Every structure is written in C-alpha cells, then in structure tokens.
Amino acid sequence: MGIIIRQSIKATVFNYVGAFIGFLTTFFVLTKFLAPEIIGLTKVVYEVSAMVAGFAQLGTSASAMRFFPYFRDPSNSHNGFFFYLMLMPAVGSVVFIGLFLLFKRYVVDFFIDKSALLLDYYDWLIPMIIFLTFWTVLETYSSILLRIVVPKFIKEIGIRVLLLAVYLLYALKVLDVTGLVIAYISVYGIAMLALFVYISRITSVSLKHNFAFIDRDLGRKIMKYTLFLLLSALSGNIIWQLDLFMVSAQEGLDDAGIYTIAAYMAFAIELPARSITSISSPLAATALKEGDWQQANRLYKKVSLHQFMAGTLFFLLVWVNIDNIFDIIPHGEIYEAGKWVVFFIALSKIISMTLSFGGTLISFSRYYYWSLYFTFFLTALTITTNYYFIPLWGISGAALATLLTCIVSYTFQQWIVMWKIKGNPYSWGIAKQLLLVLALFAFNALLPRWTANPFVDVAYRSLIIAALWLLLAYRLRISDELCRLVRSTLNKLTTRG
Numbered sequence: 001m002g003i004i005i006r007q008s009i010k011a012t013v014f015n016y017v018g019a020f021i022g023f024l025t026t027f028f029v030l031t032k033f034l035a036p037e038i039i040g041l042t043k044v045v046y047e048v049s050a051m052v053a054g055f056a057q058l059g060t061s062a063s064a065m066r067f068f069p070y071f072r073d074p075s076n077s078h079n080g081f082f083f084y085l086m087l088m089p090a091v092g093s094v095v096f097i098g099l100f101l102l103f104k105r106y107v108v109d110f111f112i113d114k115s116a117l118l119l120d121y122y123d124w125l126i127p128m129i130i131f132l133t134f135w136t137v138l139e140t141y142s143s144i145l146l147r148i149v150v151p152k153f154i155k156e157i158g159i160r161v162l163l164l165a166v167y168l169l170y171a172l173k174v175l176d177v178t179g180l181v182i183a184y185i186s187v188y189g190i191a192m193l194a195l196f197v198y199i200s201r202i203t204s205v206s207l208k209h210n211f212a213f214i215d216r217d218l219g220r221k222i223m224k225y226t227l228f229l230l231l232s233a234l235s236g237n238i239i240w241q242l243d244l245f246m247v248s249a250q251e252g253l254d255d256a257g258i259y260t261i262a263a264y265m266a267f268a269i270e271l272p273a274r275s276i277t278s279i280s281s282p283l284a285a286t287a288l289k290e291g292d293w294q295q296a297n298r299l300y301k302k303v304s305l306h307q308f309m310a311g312t313l314f315f316l317l318v319w320v321n322i323d324n325i326f327d328i329i330p331h332g333e334i335y336e337a338g339k340w341v342v343f344f345i346a347l348s349k350i351i352s353m354t355l356s357f358g359g360t361l362i363s364f365s366r367y368y369y370w371s372l373y374f375t376f377f378l379t380a381l382t383i384t385t386n387y388y389f390i391p392l393w394g395i396s397g398a399a400l401a402t403l404l405t406c407i408v409s410y411t412f413q414q415w416i417v418m419w420k421i422k423g424n425p426y427s428w429g430i431a432k433q434l435l436l437v438l439a440l441f442a443f444n445a446l447l448p449r450w451t452a453n454p455f456v457d458v459a460y461r462s463l464i465i466a467a468l469w470l471l472l473a474y475r476l477r478i479s480d481e482l483c484r485l486v487r488s489t490l491n492k493l494t495t496r497g
Helices: 004-031 036-056 062-073 073-100 104-111 124-146 149-171 177-202 216-251 251-287 294-319 322-326 332-364 370-421 427-444 455-475 480-496
Strands: none
Touching: 004 149, 004 251, 004 427, 036 073, 036 124, 036 177, 036 216, 036 251, 062 073, 062 104, 062 124, 062 322, 073 104, 073 124, 073 216, 073 370, 104 216, 124 149, 124 177, 149 177, 216 370, 251 294, 251 332, 294 322, 294 332, 294 370, 294 455, 294 480, 322 455, 332 370, 370 480, 455 480
C-alpha cells in the first residue's frame, strides 16, 4: 500500500484544493449569478455527453487496466499499446456519435416538454462527447503508469479554475447563454489536450504497432472482454446519470439545477475515493493476472476500510452542517428543496465507495461476465423507480431511486465477489468507524446552534466533530495506516519543536 498512500495523498491534496474552488464556484458564483435553469442546462450537457462517451470508449478504460500487464515493456513503447488505446475510442466515437445523431428525434421527444432549452445546443454536444471520451482514456493510461498527480491537477484544479472564469464572464455579461455553453465545452477540450501533452512527456505516444504481438488467444480475450464492457456500460452509467435526465424531462431544468447543487454536496464525500481507486486498480490488475488472490483481497479490505472512513466522516461533516450550508449560500431558500437529495445521494456514495473496488476485482478476473446478467434488470429498476418516485416526491424521489438501485446493485456485486473471488471487504475497522460516526451524530445534537452566524456555527461544530473523530479513531485503532500517519506527524512536530 506504500505507493498507493504516497500517490493518493499527493492527488488528494489537489482533490481538496479543487473541491475548495468547486465549493466557492458552486455555492457563491453559480447560485448567485446563474438561474437554476442555466445550472441545470450545463449539468445536463455534461451528463448527456458523459453517457454517450461512456459507450464510445468501447470499454477501453477497463480493458486497458486489465490487459496492460500483457503489453508492458517500456523499452519497446509497450508493444504499441498506445495505438490500441486510441483506436478503440476513435471507432467508438464514430459509431455512437452517429447513433446519437440518428436518434435525435427520440431525444427531442424526451426533453421537449420540460427542458426545451437543452435541444438548442444538441449539436454542440458532439465535441463534448469527443473531449470526454479521450480525456477518460488518457486519464486511465496515466493511472496505469501510476502517475495520477498531474491528471488530478488538471481535472480537479485546472478545469475548475477555467470554469470559474467562464461563469464570471457570464455573470459580467461578456458571454450570453450560447457563449457560456461553447466556452463550457471548450474547457474540456483544453483539459484533454493538456493531458495528452503530459502523457507525451512521460511515455511514448507513438502510433507504431505490431499486429503480430496480439496472438489469437490474447485477441479473443480482449474482444470478448470489450464486448462485455460495451453491453454492461449501460448499467454502470445508468445509476448515476438517469436520475438527472428524468428530473430534467419530468420536472424541468430548474429542478435539475437544484438537484445539481444538492448532489454536489453529496459528491464531495467521494473525493478521497477517486485517488485511492485510481492508484489501486493497476495493482489489482497485476495481482489477479499473477493469480495472487490473497493480495487482491488484502487490497480490497484496505481500500474498502479507508474509503468507508473517508466517506462517512465527510458525510458526517456535511450533514451536521446542512442547515447552515443553505443559510450561507445565495438564494439558499430555493436550493433547500434539495436537502434530502443530499442525504440519499450521500448514502449511495458511501455504499459505492466502500464496495466499488469489488467491481474492479470482478472486472479484472475471469468472472467479469457475471455482472452482464444483471445489467438489464438493473436498468429496468432504475428507470421504473425514477418514473414512479419523481412524480411522488420530486427531486427527493430521484435521489431515493438512486439509493435503492445502488443498494440492489452492490448487494448483487458483493455476492459475486464473496462467492467466486472469496473477497470480503468487511473488517472490525468498518464496524468501529460506523459506531463512531453514529456516536458523533448523537453528540452533535448536544451542541448548541450558533444561529446568529452560520459561518461561526459551521467552524466550531466541524472542528469539534473532526477533532473528536481523529482522537477516537486513533484510540480505537480503526486503521493501522492512520495510526502510523498520526504518530509520524506527531514525531515530526516534536522533533521540529
């Protein structure tokens, strides 16, 4: 776990700096200067493009993780691996952008009643799809090479700073709505190009290749795995994206904007997971290629524990301050309608953070095809729950539908992991963390609320809760890695003192 911890800490620094920029942008720029309808428009532009891009990749990201160990050879440009890395999404982009245009009429019918504004920018989604497709593949390649820090800087800080500039130009009326959308999409194009330049500095980006390197057996494995990923991509994307689509279609872009702001609070809790998963996945792929199941399962336990710790701690800090947050942000009385969206989406993210590495293990093992059996049921469940819950409970119903789908999905996944891979992510550390978080929730109820100034209340409440968590987590020895980090930090401070 040494390299995981080192790279994750560096990347997490950028995650949190970026999160701070995103926090300021989301809660003090977007809510002040952009109407909920415009916030909803930009978010749906991104999510629609991301969904199509997920298919256009043709499973390249996961395939690259799984099969790169077969190609690895720095002295020989990794046997032309970069050529295949670019070929698959290029083919996928042509196919799925073509389908996206072919089925335009059906997309129009889906959004026309409540979100007609989105349709004015339908064709602008095509470059966005291309940018997101290749950005994701290039980011994966960097992760494979265990170099996640610069991509994280571009993604978490670079993109957010550029988007902040775009929003401010719109607020100053330099850009109109069309200019906002074009500039918004251009930011992702700049990020994709920046990542390509970085990768060209750390490894070969030559398109030279040798088709003979891929023998019949390896080629069959790659094609079979890629076909599976293409089919199962539906369920992977549908859980986190369909809710926003259906809110937009059934309730309108205004509610989609409120949902976006609320969901952002919940998504913030998964920041540590992004770094840990990015750097852990290549190590899991290598362990499973070598048949080292014990190492893979040890990795699973550690990743799950630390992601559960991070997720529940940040959920705790967000939820104990939820009323203060809505008091602080501009037009908070509008966005307070998303309070329970925060709760349900946050629980979904905690489940995902804790168990998602099990899906990584399945995808890198010979049992990867099992999840395909569940794809269509999961898709039907997501559509059905959103269809019935949104009319009943509005945006809270969409978030509840996401939570229900997430519970069913990860229950099935964990059953496969325990049955086939004999993987068990659960440990006493997770039980201790759960009890500790529940105790701190109860303790928070005893703290008086500083109603005169919500900023002061957030500060004192968060400091007390965070300090108690750190002290008790160390005393309870929830994580050996955390204890070592605390002792090391204390020793350095003592030495300097």
